[in-house]
Amino acid sequence: MNLDSQHILVIIPAYNEEASIGSVIRDVREHVPEADILVVNDGSSDRTESCAREAGAKVLTLPYNVGIGGGMQTGYLYAKQRGYDIAVQMDADGQHPAGELRRLIAGVKEQDLVIGSRFLGAASFRSSAARRVGIVFFSRLVSWVTGERFTDTTSGFRAAGRKVIELYAGYYPTDYPEVESIVYLKRQGCRIAEIPVEMRPRTTGRSSITPLRSAYYMVKVTLSVLMSALRRPLQRTAVTE
Numbered sequence: 001m002n003l004d005s006q007h008i009l010v011i012i013p014a015y016n017e018e019a020s021i022g023s024v025i026r027d028v029r030e031h032v033p034e035a036d037i038l039v040v041n042d043g044s045s046d047r048t049e050s051c052a053r054e055a056g057a058k059v060l061t062l063p064y065n066v067g068i069g070g071g072m073q074t075g076y077l078y079a080k081q082r083g084y085d086i087a088v089q090m091d092a093d094g095q096h097p098a099g100e101l102r103r104l105i106a107g108v109k110e111q112d113l114v115i116g117s118r119f120l121g122a123a124s125f126r127s128s129a130a131r132r133v134g135i136v137f138f139s140r141l142v143s144w145v146t147g148e149r150f151t152d153t154t155s156g157f158r159a160a161g162r163k164v165i166e167l168y169a170g171y172y173p174t175d176y177p178e179v180e181s182i183v184y185l186k187r188q189g190c191r192i193a194e195i196p197v198e199m200r201p202r203t204t205g206r207s208s209i210t211p212l213r214s215a216y217y218m219v220k221v222t223l224s225v226l227m228s229a230l231r232r233p234l235q236r237t238a239v240t241e
Contacts, residue, residue, distance in 0.1 A: 006085040008035040008105065011075035012057070013068055014092035018047040024090070025055035027098035032105070038078055039092070040071040048092075068156075069174035076160075076168040088159045096157045100197040104159035112190040113164050115150075115182075116157035116197035134218060138179045141225055146186045151194060153179045164190060173224065176217050183228045 010028050014021055021039065028037055039052040043065035052059045060074060072089060079087040086108050090096040100116060107114035119135075138153045156178055160168065167188055173180040185192060 006105075007083060008032065008086045008088065009075075009079045009082075009084040010035050010037045010088045010090060010101070011040065011072065011079070012037065012052075012090055012092050013040045013042055013071035013075065014044065014048050014052065015042040015065060015071075016044045016046045016048060017092040018044070018051050020094045021048055021092050022051045022055040024092055024094055024098075025052060025057045028090075028101065029056065031098040032101050035088070035101075036084075038075055040075050042066060042068075042071045067175060069172050069177040072177065073168060073172035076165055076172065079165045080169040084165065085162055086159060087165050089156055091156055095199050095201065097198060097200060100157070101159075103195060103197070104157070107193060107195055108159050108161045110191070111193045112161050113182075113185060113192045114159045115152065115155050115192065115194045116199070117152035117155060117194040118197070118199050119151045120194055121196035137218070138221065138225075141222060142179060142182055145183055145225060148186065148192070150182065150192075153182055157197060157199070176221050179221050180224045180228055183225050187228065 010032065012021070012024060017024075025037055025039070028035065037057040039048070039057045039059045041049045041052065041059055041061040043062050049059055049061050060078065062071065062074065066074075075089070076087060086105055088101060088104060090098075090101075096116070104114050104116055135152065135154050139150050142153045143149050164185060167185065167190070168181070171184065173184065182192060
């Protein structure tokens with residue numbers, strides 16, 4: 001695969017991120033100027049849409065908040081319909097440095113999905129003890145279910161090739177989807193790899209995951225992963241590699 005000739009889309013799901021979305025878009029423009037940028041404005045009530053347009057991104061605005069799963073599937077549907085070869089997912093809050101994008105994209109030469117891990121190699125990321133426990137738990141759960149080692153299954157910093165774009169356009173988990181989406185791809189025979197990346201603390205706003213939601217997240221995602229692992233692989237139409 002010649003990456004120089006690839007049609008690349010950076011998908012940024014955003015909900016009330018007016019304070020950070022402009023700088024995130026400019027960061028991508030600086031490091032990957034050849035990529036198109038799509039902001040999926042997930043029913044924001046602030047100036048996220050206008051700030052994204054002013055920074056030069058394409059914007060799809062959803063009429064109400066559907067959550068990260070619905071927002072990302074919208075982005076993958078857009079990528080599929082417009083024939084993109086690579087789709088990159090990154091957060092709108094500034095945690096994912098655009099300087100790491102080329103390394104993620106380069107990994108798609110040999111993999112169907114490349115995940116940026118905060119916990120591989122020399123990469124280091126400080127998070128709360130509770131959050132770290134959740135990350136370790138889900139990484140071990142997915143590693144056990146798939147038989148393949150993963151260290152950062154909750155990372156939303158990912159690059160997908162055409163096979164994954166096709167699959168995610170057809171199905172993407174809805175609620176807290178990052179973990180289950182890995183198991184779904186492994187059931188479809190996809191090649192997935194992690195690479196070490198540096199990430200930053202959130203630059204603005206705050207996480208919507210409260211302690212109560214964390215408990216709900218743990219139970220729901222665990223059940224979803226186990227159910228996903230038990231299902232038979234879905235029949236697929238041919239996908240051009």
